[in-house]
Amino acid sequence: MLWVDKYRPKTLDKVIVHQDVAQNLQKLVSEGDCPHLLFYGPSGSGKKTLIMALLRQIFGPSADKVKVENKIWKVDAGKRTIDVELTTLSSTHHVELNPSDAGFQDRYVVQEIIKEMAKNRPIDTKGKKGFKVLVLNEVDKLSREAQHSLRRTMEKYSASCRLILCSNSSSKVTEAVRSRCLNVRINAPMEEEIVNVLEFIAKKEGLQLPQGFAACIAEKSNRNLRRAVLTFETCRVQQYPFTNNQAIPPMDWEQYVSEIASDIMKEQSPKRLFEVRGKLYELLTNCIPPEIILKRLLFELLKKLDSELKHEVSHWAAHYEHRMRLGQKAIFHLEAFVAKFMSIYKSFLISTFG
């Protein structure tokens, strides 16, 4: 078992990083009830962990017994019926799904599945826990129509169904949905907090962890706790006992992006652009999301640039990333950015050095 899973806190009182949030959540559900919740924050900050711990707090250990189901929903849309296939994780008290997996049909998923689920209320004569919880992941990827159809559904079935929404940024969740939920912001853990977690794991594993090394991992992780723990485990495999100046292996794709960046800086020509295209394709075929590549590339380039060029380059990065969202094929926009950068940089060189 990976350490990331092994040391994931199972209950709200064992949480190390977001203790204040956990306490508030505990208070929230202490009366056996909760409002709709919207968790948002960057990845690797612990949203999912908190949600699972919360479910356990409400329903007890039975929330852990989940089964994976691949269900085909027949949705009646006017004349024809649409089959929507979706994987769900469910226990007796909650269902978890990724509505955005259904692509442009997510509207039907939201409308039909939630309605159906809300209608099948759990029967409990004492009137306790008379609701089911629906966990929706990646709400920010839901289409606008689907979010619109969420709003009334949330109110109508509020008696029998609670929604827990989980998203990376709340900008992409419509105001109407946001105003119906209790918003919980989960910030990325500070470096000191990451160090605390690493020390906690080291103690449990019986490892000697030098202070400086932990701080080093925390800094490299970019405030992403999951990544920090994964890196820590990798380092453990590579070399133990730890030393303070032990090299922390960078992610190989990041290495690759930084190579691309220095390629671009060295030579600006159509030939070099063609070579860069090959490398970008290599990254894309390895399933690195294009916006991550672009962001990393910008990061690498900004490190090497004069400050007067930074403004322009970051402007174009934002420009091409936006276009990438609107368009279909990411490689065009990545390459356009590279070409644009080459042209800016070349004219800068000519004007400065002649």
Place this chain on the structure above:
Amino acid sequence: MGREIAMAPLMQSSQPWVEKYRPKQVKDVAHQDEVVRVLTNTLETSNCPHMLFYGPPGTGKTTTALAIAHQLFGPELYKSRVLELNASDDRGINVVRTKIKNFAAVAVGSNRQGGYPCPPFKIIILDEADSMTQDAQNALRRTMETYSKVTRFFFICNYISRIIEPLASRCAKFRFKPLTEEIMGSRILHICKGEDLNLDSEALSTLSSISQGDMRRAITYLQSAARLFGSSISAKDLISVSGVIPNEVVQAIFSACRSGNFDLANKEVNNVVAEGYPVSQMLSQLYDIVVDADDISDEQKARICKKFAEADKSLVDGADEYLQLLNVASSAMQVLSNMPQDMAF
């Protein structure tokens, strides 16, 4: 709300306050005098035109429509006389052609029952009508006229511009105004009394200002805060549940822009994204600061605001938050320190 209560007899206490304190009668609807006057008239004369309610969220549009329907027909006839459709129901052209038309076509008599006026028509409430397709709206035009003797339509929407002109011209239009702080304050105090809450005057004014005339938002914040922090609520608690970004964070970005140091701005932007603050919210709060600033010339303000608008559009399209905020910060920096900006193709 007879239906909803009947559906969930056990969970009375956990009902959202928004539902619990939804006005049940038209005369209780706050701050919307014209529409209340017209509808009270309707109650007396049992006659009304087609209606179109529009205005920002949380001003009482749906509440008013549901209240008048309940007051006209009472709980017994409600089901047979009122059809409520909203965006969570499928409302394509097929539904207009079949469900709405069939419902509209049924003739009804006017038998007074249990003290309710029960006028001889039915009501179709189309909530969130601005998310209906153009085709579906077009299909409604003739239906509205043909069955006008027995059916009244209530359209509810946020943006009247999304309702096609032929439909809008067939209705009496009512604009719902955002609630003023005083009226909102008095409603909130009423709820506080009902829920046994302690709210000092500072918290009250904070709540009115952060909810910006949206009553539903104010009540939701209040309930969230009450659940999290118990019965005495301070202004700080309200800000923390509302998702408003603390002023220091916004100021930090803005002063980084003033400093003209790109790396500092980059660091601040990184921090905002890592803290998980929504960038769209950040943009609107930055906008407030920029517009209020005294030492920035009008031209500079205009140029910065143009960037805000572009970034907001990009965010709506789903662009990356970090890159957009960085772009805004860097452009603002260029404008503020009067650097040349020529980034045409």
